[in-house]
Amino acid sequence: MSPFFIITGFVTLLGAAFAMSLRNLVHCALAMAVAFSGIAALYLQLDAQFVGFAEILVYVGAIAILIVFAILLTRSGEAPEKSVLTSGWMAGIAVSALVFTMLGWAVLNSSAIPKETPPAPVATVKNVGDALMTKFVLPLEIIGLVLTAAMIGAVIIALKEDSQKSKSEVGGYQ
Amino acid sequence: MSPLQACLLISALLFAIGFAGAVTRRHAILVLIGIELMLNAANLNLIAFWRFSPHPEALTGFIFVLFSMAMAGAEAAVGLALIIAIYRHKKTSNLDEVKELKG
DSSP states (O other): OOHHHHHHHHHHHHHHHHHHHOSSHHHHHHHHHHHHHHHHHHHHHTTOHHHHHHHIIIIIIIIHHHHHHHHHHTTOOSOOSSOSBOTTHHHHHHHHHHHHHHHHHHHHHOSSSOSSOOOOOOOOHHHHHHHHHTTTHHHHHHHHHHHHHHHHHHHHHHSOTTHHHHHHHHHHHO | OOHHHHHHHHHHHHHHHHHHHHHHBOBHHHHHHHHHHHHHHHHHHHHHHHHTSSOGGGOHHHHHHHHHHHHHHHHHHHHHHHHHHHHHHHSOOBGGGOOTTOO
16 A cells, blocks of 8 residues: 555545535535545546546536536525534534444454455456447446436426516516 | 555545535535535445456446446536525525425
8 A cells, every 4th residue: 555545545535524514615615626636546546547537527527616606506605604514413423423433343354355456457448438338338328318317307407487477477567 | 454445444434524514514515515425435435346356357346436427427417406496496505494394
């Protein structure tokens, strides 16, 4: 395990912690982008280059921009005066600490985890494309359908609802 | 500690941070960010298991992560559209004030 891996993991976790704990939402979105970049660097070190660059494109590129736009559209850019935590936040922290304790205990004590590191696998873009076009072609088509449906649904949900009403009002005035 | 264990510990901590944020913060967008962090923790697990598996040439975990990312993109788009629609109705994105369906 290289020191670079530890540093990347540390930066990722720090970014995630800041994204969940800062008061100003824009700062949270920036910290989230840092966390996603760290995850992309972890993917690159795990020999998954294609997934690493896709992570940068999808998360740091698209989702971070989408979240910043949502923050601006809901006018929540400045830090609130009231508390930013829910009333039952102590129970939430306790449950998440419990979850981490259980997962960490399971990871550290599992006998199913191989001790030796296998040689680096080959996942070139050609291999990935071959797999996507032969063995995984049906899931690929389905995910395309799902993405299209989600995109149309998002547009319809976020569309202004009162356009028909205002149209009839305009008609009433004439 | 083996490299696989290090990856799994990082992703477990990432999941716990995302979960804590999604449960404790009041703002809807931050809950969505927490859910994205949890999804990424799961993806990191899949990639780590693929990297250290005896047969990585099958590319199963790798492709699974690609599809999971596409689902995360769809989820983020629909979730943010819902947040914007709620804001337009109620002029708030504070989850404590959106409680019409509470019994």
